[in-house]
Amino acid sequence: MATPIGTTRVLRRLLTGGVYSRAERLLERIHPADLGPLLAELTPDEIRTVIDLLFKQRRAAATLRELPHELLPQVMDAVTDQRLADVLARLEIDDLLELAESVPEERREGVLALLPADKLDELHKSELYPEQSAGRVMTTNFVGLDEKMTAQEAIDSIRGAGDASESVLYLYVIDDVGRLRGVVPIRRLVSAPYDRPCADLMIREPISVRPEADQEEVAQLVARYDLLAIPVTDVDDTMLGVITVDDVIDVITEEATEDMYHLAGLSEEDRVFSSASQSVKKRLPWMMLNLATVFLAAWVVGLFEKTLEQLVTLAIFLPVVAGMGGNGGIQTLTVTTRGIALGEIEFSTGLRAVGKELSVGLVIGACVGALAGVIAFLWKGNPYLGGVLFCALVATMMVAGLLGAAVPLALKALRQDPALGSGVIVTALTDAFGFLAFLGIATLLLDRLT
Amino acid sequence: MATPIGTTRVLRRLLTGGVYSRAERLLERIHPADLGPLLAELTPDEIRTVIDLLFKQRRAAATLRELPHELLPQVMDAVTDQRLADVLARLEIDDLLELAESVPEERREGVLALLPADKLDELHKSELYPEQSAGRVMTTNFVGLDEKMTAQEAIDSIRGAGDASESVLYLYVIDDVGRLRGVVPIRRLVSAPYDRPCADLMIREPISVRPEADQEEVAQLVARYDLLAIPVTDVDDTMLGVITVDDVIDVITEEATEDMYHLAGLSEEDRVFSSASQSVKKRLPWMMLNLATVFLAAWVVGLFEKTLEQLVTLAIFLPVVAGMGGNGGIQTLTVTTRGIALGEIEFSTGLRAVGKELSVGLVIGACVGALAGVIAFLWKGNPYLGGVLFCALVATMMVAGLLGAAVPLALKALRQDPALGSGVIVTALTDAFGFLAFLGIATLLLDRLT
Numbered sequence: 001m002a003t004p005i006g007t008t009r010v011l012r013r014l015l016t017g018g019v020y021s022r023a024e025r026l027l028e029r030i031h032p033a034d035l036g037p038l039l040a041e042l043t044p045d046e047i048r049t050v051i052d053l054l055f056k057q058r059r060a061a062a063t064l065r066e067l068p069h070e071l072l073p074q075v076m077d078a079v080t081d082q083r084l085a086d087v088l089a090r091l092e093i094d095d096l097l098e099l100a101e102s103v104p105e106e107r108r109e110g111v112l113a114l115l116p117a118d119k120l121d122e123l124h125k126s127e128l129y130p131e132q133s134a135g136r137v138m139t140t141n142f143v144g145l146d147e148k149m150t151a152q153e154a155i156d157s158i159r160g161a162g163d164a165s166e167s168v169l170y171l172y173v174i175d176d177v178g179r180l181r182g183v184v185p186i187r188r189l190v191s192a193p194y195d196r197p198c199a200d201l202m203i204r205e206p207i208s209v210r211p212e213a214d215q216e217e218v219a220q221l222v223a224r225y226d227l228l229a230i231p232v233t234d235v236d237d238t239m240l241g242v243i244t245v246d247d248v249i250d251v252i253t254e255e256a257t258e259d260m261y262h263l264a265g266l267s268e269e270d271r272v273f274s275s276a277s278q279s280v281k282k283r284l285p286w287m288m289l290n291l292a293t294v295f296l297a298a299w300v301v302g303l304f305e306k307t308l309e310q311l312v313t314l315a316i317f318l319p320v321v322a323g324m325g326g327n328g329g330i331q332t333l334t335v336t337t338r339g340i341a342l343g344e345i346e347f348s349t350g351l352r353a354v355g356k357e358l359s360v361g362l363v364i365g366a367c368v369g370a371l372a373g374v375i376a377f378l379w380k381g382n383p384y385l386g387g388v389l390f391c392a393l394v395a396t397m398m399v400a401g402l403l404g405a406a407v408p409l410a411l412k413a414l415r416q417d418p419a420l421g422s423g424v425i426v427t428a429l430t431d432a433f434g435f436l437a438f439l440g441i442a443t444l445l446l447d448r449l450t
Numbered sequence: 451m452a453t454p455i456g457t458t459r460v461l462r463r464l465l466t467g468g469v470y471s472r473a474e475r476l477l478e479r480i481h482p483a484d485l486g487p488l489l490a491e492l493t494p495d496e497i498r499t500v501i502d503l504l505f506k507q508r509r510a511a512a513t514l515r516e517l518p519h520e521l522l523p524q525v526m527d528a529v530t531d532q533r534l535a536d537v538l539a540r541l542e543i544d545d546l547l548e549l550a551e552s553v554p555e556e557r558r559e560g561v562l563a564l565l566p567a568d569k570l571d572e573l574h575k576s577e578l579y580p581e582q583s584a585g586r587v588m589t590t591n592f593v594g595l596d597e598k599m600t601a602q603e604a605i606d607s608i609r610g611a612g613d614a615s616e617s618v619l620y621l622y623v624i625d626d627v628g629r630l631r632g633v634v635p636i637r638r639l640v641s642a643p644y645d646r647p648c649a650d651l652m653i654r655e656p657i658s659v660r661p662e663a664d665q666e667e668v669a670q671l672v673a674r675y676d677l678l679a680i681p682v683t684d685v686d687d688t689m690l691g692v693i694t695v696d697d698v699i700d701v702i703t704e705e706a707t708e709d710m711y712h713l714a715g716l717s718e719e720d721r722v723f724s725s726a727s728q729s730v731k732k733r734l735p736w737m738m739l740n741l742a743t744v745f746l747a748a749w750v751v752g753l754f755e756k757t758l759e760q761l762v763t764l765a766i767f768l769p770v771v772a773g774m775g776g777n778g779g780i781q782t783l784t785v786t787t788r789g790i791a792l793g794e795i796e797f798s799t800g801l802r803a804v805g806k807e808l809s810v811g812l813v814i815g816a817c818v819g820a821l822a823g824v825i826a827f828l829w830k831g832n833p834y835l836g837g838v839l840f841c842a843l844v845a846t847m848m849v850a851g852l853l854g855a856a857v858p859l860a861l862k863a864l865r866q867d868p869a870l871g872s873g874v875i876v877t878a879l880t881d882a883f884g885f886l887a888f889l890g891i892a893t894l895l896l897d898r899l900t
Contacts, residue, residue: 031675033674033675033676155605155640158637158640158641159640159641159642159643168637168640168641169619169637169678186636186637186640187608187618187619187636189640190605190608190609190618190636190639190640191608191609191618192609193609222699223696223699223700223703224483225481225483226483226696228619228678228695245678245695245699246673246676248699249672249673249695249698249699249702250673252699252702252703252706253673253702253706253792256702256703256706256710257788257792259710260706260709260710260713260784260788261784261785261788263710263784264777264780264781264783264784265777265781266781266784266785270785271785271789271794272785272786272788272789272794272795272803273789273794273795273799273802273803273806275806276806276809276810276813279785279806279810280810280813280814280817283781283810283814284814284817284818286777286781287774287777287778287814287817287818288817288818288821290773290774290777290818291770291774291818291821291822293773294769294770294772294773294774295770295822295825297769297770297773298766298767298769298770301765301766301768301769302766305762305763305766308762308765309762312755312758312759312762312765313755315751315758315762315765315768316748316751316752316755317748318751318765318768318769319744319747319748319751319768319772319881319885320741320744320745320747320748322744322769322772322773323740323743323744323747323772323877323878323881324737324740324741324744326776326877327714327715327736327737327740327873327874327877328737330714330873331714331715331716331733331736333714334710334711334713334714334716335711335716335720335721335722335729336722338707338710338711338722339721339722339723342703342707344518344721344722344723345722345723349723352723353722353723356722356723356726356729359726360726360729360730360733363726363730364730364733364734364737367730367734367737367738368734368737368738368740368741371738371741372741372745375745423777423780424777427773427776427777428773431769431773435769
């Protein structure tokens with residue numbers, strides 16, 4: 001459970017007093033996932049000692065893996081190259097890959113040179129897989145079986161492997177040339193008669209992914225089929241590694257954050273407690289793009305300066321058109337991008353989605369347009385003004401529905417991220433179109449309005 | 451894997467020809483999660499036959515559990531009350547709870563009356579837990595052990611239970627009065643020496659949750675500690691049930707959707723392929739609320755009608771102020787609500803987050819304000835206009851940062867959903883404030899502007 005507040009104080013006192021055996025026992029009782037806040041409060045010297053103690057317990061690697069990213073520089077700074085390499089060497093390849101990137105640029109080469117040759121080799125091989133691909137999140141640590149083994153022999157072989165197989169959930173039946181033949185869930189192994197051969201227990205043609213597959217696709221498969229791990233195989237079915245459900249949970253969380261962030265024009269490194277300067281650096285380019293798009297809307301209004309001069313009241317209703325259209329666009333956009341992310345929508349059925357959103361826009365536009373029109377009429381006493389607002393809102397809401405559904409689908413068809421930038425594009429275009437519709441119709445009916 | 455397009459055609463031909471044995475074999479090869487699209491294309495008669503065949507294979511319950519919600523009415527309509535009750539009776543309690551709610555109102559009582567008395571009893575008990583609580587997603591199906599059992603005895607007891615224990619990942623050591631003493635991961639059981647007692651293998655004081663706990667909190671624990679299942683216990687540690695990682699993945703996905711949807715003012719039932727009328731019904735109340743808030747902004751502009759009459763050019767820059775402020779507010783809001791959802795932020799550190807966003811708003815406001823000011827000056831030839839726009843943007847972006855961080859934190863402190871409605875509130879207030887700042891400063895400097 002969460003670390004009690006007093007723990008840091010106790011640990012600090014034990015470290016200062018040099019009572020390392022008791023500090024060690026205290027650390028033993030804390031889950032690696034809970035050590036982050038504790039390390040954050042220690043001095044570099046104390047961090048070094050704690051990492052040494054954790055290393056003795058073979059828990060330093062697990063701790064490093066669980067640390068929040070913003071704490072890594074502080075912890076890595078406190079540890080020598082040699083110790084850091086020792087800790088990294090104990091990580092599974094997917095974690096090593098991630099953490100190697102967090103080692104400060106100037107130390108990275110030195111630290112990696114201290115890794116065992118085979119680990120370094122594996123690391124270089126993993127780095128060849130594309131970003132966010134299955135190859136980068138898989139571990140190469142799995143238990144392979146021969147199909148002729150009995151259930152009891154398989155259990156004995158896991159026993160023999162001892163500690164290393166803490167992560168065993170499925171066992172993989174591999175043939176002589178390393179190809180995946182089937183999967184035996186450990187629960188099935190345990191509940192089978194002793195002498196049943198693995199060939200009878202295994203699931204044949206198991207669901208697997210290629211190392212180049214996008215991690216989001218992997219997550220969808222695991223979620224859809226309620227898997228605890230999914231094997232990664234090469235084109236010739238050679239078993240390369242395994243992606244476990246805990247990594248899939250991280251992927252799902254990460255991808256959801258990414259989608260939300262991209263809709264708002266944010267980049268993933270921009271978190272609640274990133275430094276303000278970091279946040280500014282990440283957001284500024286988006287806001288500059290946004291500035292360009294709002295000036296597009298401003299330019300549209302500028303086209304109608306003469307109309308506005310004759311009837312300044314029209315300016316009052318610009319926020320109504322922009323606000324309703326913007327919100328309608330974001331609603332459609334959210335439904336569509338989420339549908340894409342969850343695999344509920346494929347491009348083949350995209351046209352149906354666009355059609356639906358268009359009709360939803362029409363109905364909602366008519367409803368809010370009628371109400372807004374009546375309010376405008378009552379406020380300004382001109383029925384034509386109400387009519388113009390009604391027409392403009394219907395048209396704007398339809399365009400919002402159209403763009404909100406079509407923009408992410410088009411981005412997906414172009415193999416781009418459907419969420420990235422769509423928020424900015426959709427709201428800008430909806431605003432510009434809304435002003436065009438409202439002020440355009442008003443210009444045509446200017447005689448009746450003034 | 452995904453169902454090939456031809457499968458429906460083949461199945462249909464087999465059903466029409468009455469070749470049920472081959473239809474059965476075909477169905478056997480399809481994963482329950484892939485049966486949805488197939489059922490969607492069949493006639494009621496065909497659905498009834500398929501459900502009967504699946505029932506014989508004991509797979510009808512698994513299929514029903516995996517069906518997308520929009521398909522349930524169609525499938526349930528095709529099946530008799532008795533068969534539906536037979537299928538429901540085979541579900542675990544969390545799935546039964548969910549599906550019982552999908553039975554059409556007019557049939558529900560009749561169908562539930564046909565359930566075995568103990569299932570019905572369990573269902574009524576589960577319904578007492580709050581919505582979205584641990585008690586509603588847990589299953590009561592778990593394997594309990596005595597701590598004196600050896601590893602091999604425990605394995606034998608799982609073997610004895612046979613098929614029912616397909617979901618066994620952890621075994622729970624329970625004392626005489628039903629209290630949870632510890633957890634034995636199955637992989638640890640398998641890799642232990644035969645004669646090691648469970649008391650030595652079990653993790654003591656395991657992480658557990660109360661049945662009233664929010665499902666989001668459960669998901670956070672499972673993700674944080676990389677668990678495959680989490681026990682649900684009562685205040686006196688009595689073991690009530692287990693929540694498995696596949697359900698947690700569903701919760702994580704559901705909660706992410708909920709957050710995105712709430713930010714945009716959408717309700718969860720509004721999906722890509724919900725009917726248009728369903729979507730309209732769900733979105734209209736939000737759009738009505740939105741209409742009220744945009745009229746607030748319109749009212750603020752109305753306050754300055756006199757200023758606008760003297761300088762209609764100002765109207766052109768209203769979309770700039772509103773667009774930048776709205777986007778800045780949404781960015782801050784997204785970072786803050788996501789931080790809350792992932793447990794990165796607690797209310798105690800909320801003030802720091804607000805302070806940071808305020809300073810980010812200041813810097814970004816100054817940058818985009820300077821650029822926008824220069825553009826306005828070059829476009830309209832009046833340096834004062836540029837100055838007014840600069841000041842207005844700095845003020846608006848700061849307010850956007852303040853509100854974007856403070857509104858969700860305040861909602862959380864009031865024990866409300868931090869995302870629900872914050873999008874509408876923040877953009878409306880930012881717009882209104884932006885217009886007030888821009889037109890207010892312009893009014894003060896009107897001599898210089900005209």
